Amino acid sequence: xxxxxxxxxxxxxxxxxxxxxxxxxxxxxxxxxxxxxxxxxxxxxxxxxxxxxxxxxxxxxxxxxxxxxxxxxxxxxxxxxxxxxxxxxxxxxxxxxxxxxxxxxxxxxxxxxxxxxxxxxxxxxxxxxxxxxxxxxxxxxxxxxxxxxxxxxxxxxxxxxxxxxxxxxxxxxxxxxxxxxxxxxxxxxxxxxxxxxxxxxxxxxxxxxxxxxxxxxxxxxxxxxxxxxxxxxxxxxxxxxxxxxxxxxxxxxxxxxxxxxxxxxxxxxxxxxxxxxxxxxxxxxxxxxxxxxxxxxxxxxxxxxxxxxxxxxxx
Numbered sequence: 001x002x003x004x005x006x007x008x009x010x011x012x013x014x015x016x017x018x019x020x021x022x023x024x025x026x027x028x029x030x031x032x033x034x035x036x037x038x039x040x041x042x043x044x045x046x047x048x049x050x051x052x053x054x055x056x057x058x059x060x061x062x063x064x065x066x067x068x069x070x071x072x073x074x075x076x077x078x079x080x081x082x083x084x085x086x087x088x089x090x091x092x093x094x095x096x097x098x099x100x101x102x103x104x105x106x107x108x109x110x111x112x113x114x115x116x117x118x119x120x121x122x123x124x125x126x127x128x129x130x131x132x133x134x135x136x137x138x139x140x141x142x143x144x145x146x147x148x149x150x151x152x153x154x155x156x157x158x159x160x161x162x163x164x165x166x167x168x169x170x171x172x173x174x175x176x177x178x179x180x181x182x183x184x185x186x187x188x189x190x191x192x193x194x195x196x197x198x199x200x201x202x203x204x205x206x207x208x209x210x211x212x213x214x215x216x217x218x219x220x221x222x223x224x225x226x227x228x229x230x231x232x233x234x235x236x237x238x239x240x241x242x243x244x245x246x247x248x249x250x251x252x253x254x255x256x257x258x259x260x261x262x263x264x265x266x267x268x269x270x271x272x273x274x275x276x277x278x279x280x281x282x283x284x285x286x287x288x289x290x291x292x293x294x295x296x297x298x299x300x301x302x303x304x305x306x307x308x309x310x311x312x313x314x315x
Contacts, residue, residue: 018071020270021310022277027270034272036220037285039239040177041067041275042267043218044127047175053077053085055118055126055167058096059284060177064127066091066278070310071271079123081163083109090307091278096162103311115163118170121210126167127175131158132189135232135253137196137214139164139176145190154190161193168194173215180219185251197231222247223264227256237262280306 020027044064048054050073056065057080065078066089078087082096088104102108117123130139141164146155168174178184196214198204204213217224223237234256235247240263248255267275279285280302281294294302 018268018270020274021070022270022273024269024273027268027273029269030266031269031272034267035285036239038272038275039264039267040218040220041285042271043223043239043264044175044177045271046072047127047216047218048073048076048125050075052124053079053122055079055081055114055123055163055171057081057128057162057164058093060129061127062089062092062101063275063278063284064177067271067274070274070278077106079114081111081114081166083107083111083114085109085114090310091280091303092283115166118166119210121170121172123170124172125175126163126171126173127177128164128167128194130164130176130178130184130194131156132184132186133176133178133217133233134186134189134196135255136198136200137176137217137226137231137233138189138192138198139168139194139196139214140189140191142191142193151191164194167211168196168213169209169211171211173212176214176217178217178219180221180247180250182250182252185253187252197226200231201229203231221250225258230256232256234258235261237264239264240266274310277306277309 041060041063044060045067048065048068054065054076056062056078068076069078069088077085079085080087080096080101082101084102084105086106087101089101090103093100130141131144132140141158142160143151143154143158144156145151149155195209214226217233221239221242222235224233225236226232227234235244236258238244238247238261244257244261275285281299
């Protein structure tokens with residue numbers, strides 16, 4: 001672990017020393033205007049410690065990595081599967097192949113090199129999404145078959161593995177970020193895309209998987225860890241306004257709960273302001289179709305204006 005403890009952002013009072021790259025009043029004070037999705041993104045960002053190498057994708061994974069880079073972990077190195085190392089992308093992109101991901105990168109290589117480096121154990125933490133997850137942190141982002149469907153004829157065809165299998169298999173540790181719904185926190189996956197702790201203690205070691213697997217799951221309701229002995233997912237913190245019962249209702253199995261369940265720290269005003277600069281048109285944070293409502297040119301102008309703020313402060 002780096003000098004910044006994962007999950008907490010800067011240790012102690014150091015969070016108040018973060019210099020936010022946007023103009024906002026009282027940036028270190030807790031925000032009182034934020035969504036649960038924004039809280040999810042901030043909580044995931046705090047899993048990245050300064051000096052760590054973080055394997056990120058697109059969507060929420062990208063936003064969390066960029067937020068960490070612009071706030072509490074300026075020395076973290078963002079790595080993308082498209083081949084960029086030390087990337088400093090200013091905001092959301094449409095695909096992993098978007099060249100904006102390479103802004104400020106120290107290395108531009110290829111996908112094979114990135115995945116080989118991951119298999120060699122060079123990457124500290126990976127952040128992935130999932131459509132389903134089970135009690136051991138195994139994830140499905142491939143298909144939802146339902147009762148009558150199949151792999152070839154599923155109820156829902158999900159985006160697929162992307163880099164999630166490689167990240168979960170080989171990264172030092174993995175953070176899973178997803179919406180919490182009872183149908184997603186399931187007793188049995190329709191398909192195993194990425195191996196968590198498989199069927200319990202010792203299973204990863206038996207198969208020779210290099211990384212430690214899932215360490216944290218973050219949803220729009222709560223934060224979970226994994227028990228050292230059983231490897232089962234354990235509720236460790238609920239978000240403000242959410243109680244343990246709310247979380248249990250959205251899990252199919254008998255969820256393990258820590259003896260002392262914490263409350264997730266609220267985002268700071270600065271963190272929320274940076275988030276909204278990274279995603280000014282709410283493509284990820286609110287999942288809107290604003291790009292279609294305002295027209296491409298207006299959308300592009302708004303994105304460019306906000307991204308320039310970040311780039312000017314960072315140079």
